[in-house]
Amino acid sequence: MSAIDTLPPLREVIATHGLSAKKALGQNFLLDLNLTAKIARQAGDLSDCDVLEIGPGPGGLTRGLLSEGARKVLAVEKDARCLPALEEIAAAYPGRLQVISGDALKIDPLAYLTPPIRVAANLPYNIGTELLVRWLTPPEWPPFWQSLTLMFQREVAERIVAQPGSKTYGRLAILAQWRAEARIVLSLPPEAFTPPPKVSSAVVHLTALPEPRYPADAATLSRVVAAAFNQRRKMLRASLKGMAPDIEDRLISAGIKPTDRAEQVSLEQFCTLARLVAT
Structure with missing residues (x-):
């Protein structure tokens, strides 16, 4: 027992x-x-x-x-x-x-x-x-x-x-x-x-996981994701406009449509965008 x-x-x-x-x-x-x-x-x-x-x-x-x-x-x-x-x-x-x-x-x-x-x-x-x-x-x-x-x-x-x-x-x-x-x-x-x-x-x-699924700076990723989901009804070109003056170009480079909304973006795309925003 x-x-x-x-x-x-x-x-x-x-x-x-x-x-x-x-x-x-x-x-x-x-x-x-x-x-x-x-x-x-x-x-x-x-x-x-x-x-x-x-x-x-x-x-x-x-x-x-x-x-x-x-x-x-x-x-x-x-x-x-x-x-x-x-x-x-x-x-x-x-x-x-x-x-x-x-x-x-x-x-x-x-x-x-x-x-x-x-x-x-x-x-x-x-x-x-x-x-x-x-x-x-x-x-x-x-x-x-x-x-x-x-x-x-x-x-x-x-x-x-x-x-x-x-x-x-x-x-x-x-x-x-x-x-x-x-x-x-x-x-x-x-x-x-x-x-x-x-x-x-x-x-x-x-x-x-031994390391993050995709490379990204943790603080930058957190900032990008917070800005995107804090205004989740807005298109990303609007919700992320404070991230960079050329945010539309960076979204496109990350494979994201500027007219997409946050819930349409994959984890991998968010990480790619975070790397582009950090440069």
Whole structure:
């Protein structure tokens, strides 16, 4: 019998510690341990990895990650009410779970982790996108992480994997797909959570590429893509006119029609344009 089987059910843990989910913290607890183990398996072989988990709450996914063999889990939790429940898990898995109390946006997890590192989390909805953008835009590439296995609202997940021509295609898709392989690996209905959110959720698995898919300066690409999608209804010759006085010529050189709109432009074309704008 594994250690996870000796711990009480999550509903009992929540009742014991008075852990009603707080909307202000973006909390929706996933209580089905079969589901949390399934999510943990999407992160791949964890036996030789340290795993960073943000917002573990009562520890459902934490238990899944540990039972699936993670070498170590670093759990960062802002809600002090959850700490006693997490300490019970730490006691069941001696030396393999470290819990840090604090704000994930302000803590440097690398001080506590040893490579190789994977990230797996049911991210609090209110900081999920911000954390993802940070992980995708480090000063140097490859990043500290090998892969990210993250739960988002379904709409955010679809934006991450979106392709040109779709309504969900935008800055997040460019950011994710430029430097990573991104795919939706699991979908979850609202009733899987306590309390049920108003929307469905999905788990996205991102694997870091050794180098960006196409050459481009990160800052220039970010600037071009932001300008294009900030005015996505405009033709690119209008939305990008501040990039260069001869922007129409540069668009044409990149294989882009000046009358195209941002959602019609592929990642490769954006990277080509970024190189032309940088010259």
